Amino acid sequence: MSFYDQSEIYALIDINNCYVSCERVFNPSLHHQPVVVLSNNDGCVVSRSNEAKALGIAMAVPWYEIEQQALNAGVHVFSSNYALYGDMSRRFFELLHLHFKTEDLEPYSIDECFIRLTDYSAVLDLEQYCVELLKQINQWLGLPCCVGIGYSKTQAKLANHFAKKKSAFEGVCSLPDLDPCSFESLLLDTDVSEVWGIGRKISKRLEAYGIRSCYDLTFANEHHLAKQFSVLMARTIRELKGQSCIALDDPALPSKRILASRSFAKALSDISFIKQAVIFHLNRAHRRLVEQQQLCGCVHVSLYEKIQLPPYKKAFSQVMGLEYPTDDLLLLTQAAQRQIDVLFKENIQYVKVSIMFSALNLKREHIDDLWQPLVLIEQRDQLMQTLLRMKKRYGSDCIHVGYHSKETQWQMKQQYRSPRYTTHWHEMLVIDDSHLAVTQNK
DSSP, X not given: OOOSOOOOOEEEEEETTHHHHHHHHHOGGGTTXXXXXEOGGGOBEEEEOHHHHHTTOOTTOBHHHHHHHHHHTTOEEEEOOHHHHHXXXXXXXXXXXXXXXXXXXXXXXXXXXXXXXXXXXXXXXXXXXXHHHHHHHHHHHOOOEEEEEESSHHHHHHXXXXXXXXXXXXXXXXXXXXXXXHHHHHHHTSBGGGSTTTHHHHHHHHHTTTOOBHHHHHTSOHHHHXXXXXXXXXXXXXXXXXXOOOOOOOTTOOOSOEEEEEEEEEEEOOHHHHHHHHHHHHHHHHHHHHHTTEEEEEEEEEEEEEOSSTTSEXXXXXXXXXEEEEOOHHHHHHHHHHHHHHHOOTTOOEXXXXXXXXXXXXXXXXXXXXXXXXXXXXXXXXXXXXXXXXXXXXXXXXXXXXXXXXXXXXXXXXXXXXXXXXXXXXXXXXXXXXXXXXXXXX
């Protein structure tokens, strides 16, 4: 079923219904039960168990539209618990690093990772190796996963879809090991919208050309469709045929921008609460800046005003270029607060804030010039190192820069959030064994 010499082999591994699966790890009673996880501020459904899907609960449907019906049907609902999901994701990727070289891994999302298997194919039975990997992930983390293997990233993504939908694959679908007839049958039975990068909008346009299935797209005229759509369409067709056109991103390549953004639990008109939110999100962005060993040259702040018409918010933005690139939390905080002072208007309700760092430079490659306050920069760098050591030893909340209070009006609404079992001592899972008989040796 391939038209090219295959020199590359890729896999895509992901966690099935990730957020739901994370909740089930610490609450086994949820297994075989309909479960949904909601987005920020308990807005829309972002993760569903298979049982919830069977009830007809769609992805991204607003919770308020289905709340009563879902609860009556016995659906278990949870607010997004990013601390828990993030930590489980970290453990998932650490386990992958035990089996593959770093340069062969490309994290695609919190629960997905592309793996370049080319160098392993000569010494390993790839399909069996992935079967054993899934068993270990389930044993160590309790997370069910699927793996798709193909000659390109697009094939791997599609194979992962087959692994999820076809129980006969038992979680691992290896297209290179499939006979051509079986592969063609799968392509014929799969809607073209399932192809990576196509989606439902483009699939509707493809229908005009008689292209409805993955099989139709595989044998379509790539040159003609490239003119009608884009060169990306031609690339997708070649990838479907087995020609690798999309390489792994360099895992060591730092971000060009760092963004931290979140909606408020409710509309705010008090500048002190808004500044607290700014401080919180700026610290999130600063942690990523430090982890990537980068310096920031420009700070963007956006404040979203509540309006009556869709999309129900309107952004107002300010940008401030810094005197010199820095990772100084004090300077970055000061820059953000100044922009809030400019953006904020009295008697206006605001629903969201975002912080973005741009004009980023690698710290190890930056050279200070003679016009910069070198003594101050050195002193502030020492202060930041001390601050980081304190946070590492005593926790991220041990010291704050800028506005801070115990008021949480700006924070997200999380009515149904589960405990942060793995990251907060006072929320750790406790197993009650008081009902067990105790035998004393005398």
